Amino acid sequence: MRINIMSRPKYDKNQTVFFLGGLGTIKNYKPESNTWNYAIEMEMGPEPYFGRLGNETTVLLDEADITGALN
Secondary structure, three states, X not given: OOOOOXXXXXXXXXXXXXXXXXXXXXXXXXXXXOEEEEEEEEOXXXXXXXXXXXXXOEEEEEHHHEEEEOO
């Protein structure tokens, strides 16, 4: 019988993290394939001259793709 014990997530909800492509805030996470998968809402940039069309982008990243945390 094989038992797979997964480590705790490295980052927490509402924590600001950085990654290749920008900064963002962790909104949710879940275990997936022996790692953690994070839903990260990217930081809002300056408002363009034509206004905002919608919410900022949310990206899904594996824990290895997150470079570090700011807080």
